[in-house]
Amino acid sequence: MPFHIPGASTSVRRVHNEAFLPSGTRSGSPPSRPIVIAAEDLTKKYGDLAAVNGISFSVPAGESFGLLGPNGAGKSTAMKMIGGVTRRTSGTLDIMGLDPDTHGPEVRAHLGVVPQQDNLDEELRVRDNLLVYGRYFGLPMSYLKPKADELLEFAQLTDKAKSKVDALSGGMKRRLTIARSLINEPRILLLDEPTTGLDPQARHILWDRLFRLKEQGVTLILTTHYMDEAEQLCDRLIVVDKGRIMAEGSPARLIREHSTREVVELRFGSERNTTIATELDGIGERLEVLPDRVLIYADDGEAALEQVVYRGLRPLTSLVRRSSLEDVFLRLTGRSLVD
Amino acid sequence: MTDARGVPPRALQAHGPEIAAARARRWGAFYYAEQVLRVMKGYSWSIVMYSVGQPVAYLFAMGVGLATLVDGQGGSAFGGVSYLAFIAPALLVSAGVMTAANEFTFPVMDGFKWRRTYYGPHASPLTPGQIAAGHIMAVTLRLLLQSAIYFLAVALFGASPSGWGWAAILVATLTGLSFGLPLMAYSASITEDKGQFALVMRFIVMPLFLFSGTFFPLDTLPLAVRWIGWISPIWHGTELGRVLSYGYQEPPLLTLLHLAVLVGLAALGWTLTRRRFALRMGQ
DSSP, rough: OOOOTTOOOOOHHHHHHHHTSSSSSOOOOOOOOOEEEEEEEEEEEEEEEEEEEEEEEEETTTEEEEOOOTTSSHHHHHHHHHHHHOOEEEEEEEEEBOOTTTOOHHHHHHEEEEEOOOOOOOOOOOHHHHHHHTTTTTTHHHHHHHHHHHHHHHTTTTGGGSSGGGGGGHHHHHHHHHHHHHHOOOSEEEETTTTTOOOHHHHHHHHHHHHHHHTTTTTEEEEEEEEHHHHHHSSSSEEETTTEEEEOOOOOHHHHHSSSSSEEEEEOOOTTTTTTTHHHSSSSSSEESSSOOHHHHHHHHHHHHHHHHTTTTOOSEEEEEEOOOOHHEEEEEEEEOOO | EEEEEEEOOSSSSOHHHHHHHHHHHHHHHHHHHHHHHHHHTHHHHHHHHHHHHHHHHHHHIIHHHHIIOOOOOOGGGGTTSOHHHHHHHHHHHHHHHHHHHTTHHHHHHOOOOOOOOHHHTTTTTHHHHHHHHHHHHHHHHHHHHHHHHHHHHHHHHTTSSSSTTTGHHHHHHHHHHHHHHHHHHHHHHHOOOOOOOHHHHIIIHHHHHHSSSSSSGGGOOOOHHHHHHHHHHHHHHHHHHHHHHHOOOOOOOHHHHHHHHHHHHHHHHHHHHHHHHHHHHHH
16 A cells, blocks of 8 residues: 555655655664654653653564563553654654654554553444544545445454444454554554453454554554563564663564573472572573572473472472563563563 | 555545644544534433423523512513513523533543543544544534524523524523633543532532522622622623623623623633643643
């Protein structure tokens, strides 16, 4: 789908052309893809508290980019600045060649936004929610009516078109919010914790829909504190904690750089977990003692587990698994993602 | 035209972001007003019933029931018109204020806090100021419609002798805004609902309704409470309505003052509301 629409003002188009100049210098992204979002030393302070504390990143068109971190890490604040609804305290931010602080409406016209909390018009019917939202972009009804039907189909909500929103399940509301965010055919979609609070089945349906958008070339920016979600959806991500970037890279690369290939999870009971560490000394590359379990980081998990058994230690349960982003986060911050 | 993969664009295609932003900058407030009106449509039946039922009930009770007693005493206290003609503009204006007091309190709290409905459009090209303006425009339309129905009832009761009586529709709408917009700015500043709105209704709207020369001329009140009328938009609106609907005699400067107070309060309220919306949504 073309970015440029005939009739667009020349001044804006000029800015765009600059924005679409190949960059790809900072993030190591392929230089052929234009950078659509660039943040440099982005900071947001509320009084003395820095919610976002000097983060820099750039996102090329079509990439699925994640901000992974625990609650309160500053992900949502960063998203609000990208979404052009919160002014930054300092740093620079460039969305499609535009500064959201000075060109809020123009920046927001490029975006589709799925907020953390649904804010659908509960008093309107499902389909009307899409029509009304499309009007905010000045879209005519001749476009909106067939488009709304198309999006309801995409969100698997066609048979709910005439229902009131408050009759929908949590997963359906989420899908409707995503459908709503697509009404203006945005090339950039911001998703703030898209699947928080959904049951596993609803999450998988949602991931499938998001994956289809990604295949269509939509740039996805999403925040999550679910490592599996980040691994499923993100080409590249930044791990954020206390408003700062702790690491950046693809999920596979982050795991490779900050963790071992496998992890052995052992449970000795909450009494013994803390005291057993010395007896496990020397097994694997690294040991992490958590209140409920002990983690042994090793490239060969089975071999590590054999050593544990060989030393005569009898864990209540044991599990060998692949390293995940959760382990990366634990390594980087000493804390787990979901508190 | 084809895209990078050589796929021709579908027939159904949104206009580009540049056009969307330009249209939103120009018409954004109207787009949001459309949303509020669509929501109102959901309870249009109760709006119509309220708009028709209230005047009929009040005009019948006060204008026919009470008026029989009052007019029997000789109507000189009411500028030579019937008691019904005297209170009709006041009732019309008060109804506008009460509707405005409802529309600019709970729905604002709903927009910011309960269902957060303002934050949907906030992520679109609309600005906070446009969201506020759209809300105000939709309520203005409701006030005009309601006042028109009210006026029709007043006319049917034969309580608007002057040819300018219809202008009371505009006065009632303006009075609604002059009270409602400062209240809207207050509503937008509330982060926790601790029953403030119920207090506003009981301790501000009701006393203003009763002590604004609504049911008896303000100068029959002792001086100690007469000031309530002077600061009350309902009094200014009512007096202006009386001038229009039956040629009530007062110094022309005072009539101008009524208009100035109403316009001034509405403008002040709108300014404060815009500022409050921008502040609250831009954090």
